[in-house]
Amino acid sequence: MKTSASKGYIKRTQKDYSVSFKLQVVQEIEFGQLGRTEACHKYGIQAKSTIREWLRKYGNFDWENQSGTIVAKTPEQRILELEAKVKLLEKQKARAEHLAERADKKVIIFDMLVDMAEKEYDIQIRKNYTPGLSTTSKKNTKKQ
Structure with missing residues (x-):
């Protein structure tokens, strides 16, 4: 990990996060305890896309069928x-x-x-129109 002394910021890489840590973050997000942005701030994760990838890998959401598991x-x-x-x-x-x-x-x-x-x-504006066969329709019926 690299630390910037002036800001107190810790730059992390993907390798810094353990699987158990990733599962904990995913579980908190799926249970609604945290949003992705809140998890980034709480745990010092650089990008929401990192968490999105964790959700794809470790979460309960079925990304192929676009349906989540049904929570009772x-x-x-x-x-x-x-x-x-x-x-x-x-x-x-x-x-x-x-x-x-x-x-x-x-x-x-x-x-x-x-x-x-x-x-x-x-x-007379209204027409008393009674539908009937037109002449072309009558000719077509005779041919058959």
Whole structure:
């Protein structure tokens, strides 16, 4: 290890860390006791990327499938999560109902405006269109 006398900074290399030390840091991070940045400051590790590599090597996260091991949550935590999800869904439902009601009102107003325009200008705006086979469709059915 190299020490800078003026700053009291210890420059470390990858070889300075024992496997047990690496496992301890990884365990603290995975249990949520420390973040990567906090671990760097606490243990004098130079870069967060060093810790990221330790997490890849020694951690429980499955980097190939991008899924972590499932940590069992307490029933209270699960209830709080579900309550938050219910509140969010209720807000989304209320917003959707509001938008649907607004769209219905727009349709009613549009119909009223079309009715008024038809009476005012004595023209038929709405067409009584009954779908039927077009002439090209009739020709195609005869060939088969």
